[in-house]
């Protein structure tokens with residue numbers, strides 16, 4: 001590293017820490033100061049990865065505080081509400097999670113989940129803690145391991161009642177990629193007659209540019225699906241019986257598979273049996289290769305359980321992410337990489353890799369949320385995936401893009417893949433934390 005790049009990295013590290021300090025409440029880190037004031041599930045895991053590079057105390061608190069919202073059946077909600085704030089829609093009154101006997105009594109949460117990246121983060125936090133203080137590391141492990149095991153247990157049972165190896169999601173918010181064109185076909189099937197259009201007021205469009213956010217027709221369906229689960233008092237068997245949205249998602253199951261392996265490692269460190277977690281990871285990887293691999297396109301595609309068939313959308317970034325969990329064999333990995341490089345993901349030529357959706361894909365937008373902008377967590381996951389298979393040059397491109405985008409435009413939620421301009425919220429926590437992680441890996 002040259003002197004100049006060392007001092008550039010030093011400056012970015014300082015700025016990233018300022019963002020996290022700004023969003024830190026003392027208990028958890030807001031994903032962003034105004035748009036997302038509560039605690040979000042996968043955000044917290046990404047944030048813990050960043051804290052693990054310099055403040056293991058906070059990394060640990062972040063995860064412990066998230067798991068305080070866990071339900072008695074293991075469900076880890078996507079939002080744990082801060083009771084002092086009511087500036088987010090949909091708030092806890094919309095979720096009505098008190099209808100479920102499993103929801104916590106002492107605090108309010110949402111009733112959907114997000115991709116299970118938590119064991120991945122917990123493993124990293126544990127390893128950093130162990131370097132500092134073996135006893136504290138052990139204490140952390142003793143408290144977090146059972147919670148993680150219950151979370152994974154819930155996903156492998158309630159969300160996979162037929163033991164296919166793949167967990168289902170039942171709301172686009174559970175994918176983390178809320179309005180990806182992946183879900184358009186399913187959302188189009190939900191016919192909302194005037195009397196069924198929920199009435200509500202969005203708050204998000206008061207905080208950031210409306211053009212960067214999902215459209216009202218998407219929100220109507222997001223809220224309708226919240227109502228579908230609440231009306232069934234969050235009874236999973238009842239929900240899945242007629243859920244309009246029921247998907248075995250590529251990204252969600254990739255992360256579950258990777259997290260199962262990390263959970264096995266944590267089990268080993270604690271003297272527990274890792275075998276069940278390893279078996280689940282193997283089962284998931286096998287199922288992804290059987291059910292979700294599409295040989296014709298050379299991509300992984302999600303599976304629509306409500307209609308019974310693959311989701312034939314060939315342009316989403318998630319199709320490549322099984323690389324992260326070492327799911328494809330070398331031949332499939334090569335196909336994926338050649339697809340990635342020959343499609344509109346800016347791996348070659350101008351632009352910033354990788355947009356969340358192919359720029360030539362139907363439904364692409366360079367500014368609209370998950371319909372095209374570059375998200376730092378996607379780059380981070382794909383970068384690790386490419387590295388696992390030895391695609392160093394491609395991985396390096398993604399690493400450099402993370403740094404270049406933040407340098408040029410700040411800590412935005414997402415970025416225009418052509419201009420690099422920041423969109424959505426500013427001061428976004430996982431942009432800061434994953435940048436910290438990348439620079440830490442560089443030795444910066």
Ligand code: 9WN
Pocket residue numbers: 031032036040042043078173176177178204
């Ligand atoms: C709904 C917090 C979350 C992220 C999601 C992202 C966005 C929420 C919203 O913000 O979703 O959960 O209100 O739009 O899509 O991935 O976890 O940062």
